[in-house]
Amino acid sequence: MKFRYFICLIACLAWILPSCQSVDKDDADLFFLKGNAQLTHKNYEEAIRYYNEAIAKYPDFADAYLNKGLAYLHLGQLKEASQSFSSAIDQDSELYPAYLARAETATRLAQWDEAESDLSVLSRIYSDSTQYYLIRGNMLVGKNKESAALAEYDRALALDPSNVEAYVNRGAVYFAQRDYSMASNDFEQSLLLNPGQPEALNNLGLLASRNGQWNRALSYFDRALRVNAVDPLSLNNKGFVLLQTGELAKGAELINRSLNNMPDNGYALRNLGLYFLKKHDYIKANEAFEKALALDQLVESLHGYAGESYKLSGDLNKACTIWKTGTMLRDSLSLANYEQYCK
DSSP, rough: OOOOOOOOOHHHOOOOOOOOOOOOHHHHHHHHHHHHHHTTOHHHHHHHHHHHHHHOOOOTHHHHHHHHHHHHHTOHHHHHHHHHHHHHHHOOOOOOOOHHHHHHHHHHHHHHHHHHHHHHHTTTTTOOOHHHHHHHHHHHHTTHHHOOOOOHHHHHHOTTTHHHHHHHHHHHHHHHHOHHHHHHHHHHHHHHOOOOOHHHHHHHHHHHHTTTOOOHHHHHHHHHHHHTTHHHHHHHHHHHHHHTTTOOOHHHHHHHHHHHHHTTTTHHHHHHHHHHHTTTHHHHHHHHHHHHTTTTOOOOTHHHHHHHHHHHHHOOOHHHHHHHHHTTTTTTHHHHHHHHHHH
């Protein structure tokens, strides 16, 4: 099981800037407007082609660099997006939307200091912008300043109570802080605004799973998969529930599909190990758990399950070593097992 902190903000950033009317760049303006039309219709690669034509005609065209970056952002090409935003800023240091877009891109690249630097430029200019506070909240989460992030999400929602992403991201912070009631409230509110919001559906499914409400959890994950049938997090989360309800083969199929889409997902590797653990195949279970441990991700109950697998395979010393690490991570399963078998 895994939840997401960050929601893609590109839809909110995808403004279409008006073209400059310089007579010297009429041809560039024409290509720019064609690019804007393609951007509006979500033909992002075609939009990039037109923006490149505009830039070739007029290399100082800051707005074309900005909108080209937005097209790259929609395509998930984050490095290219960031480079385009930087080029826009190089051409016009007061093109403030480019700073906001580059800050959002930096959060998605986990470049927290870069995001903070860009946001500092906007602190006064965007003091009434819900998106500014949303991105700032995301940056603070990345810098492990969750309490400060909550305050930024609160500001974003005070400015715009319909900001779905702010509800989801604030809920994710509450989830991480184990304030499950507040988390649930935020996820439910986001679904009132957008019934198909995939992160909210996944996170509510996780909350139901924590309470052993397996049918309720499955309903949330199925709704998320109707939005995106190949989403690796939803596939893995549903697979975990199926393992818990005895449908091992179906659960393993979904977990493996998840891993095909996201090979470095520690939760999916943990769940694959759990599948083999339930099948009493301790060699394969240990292999999967070791891969998950090697990723060094914070994965709930990973150390607890991995220790159990080694104990059942006859290596109690290895189990105790893993559980001891788990106790430092506040893994309840590790704490219980270490107390029972290792003291």
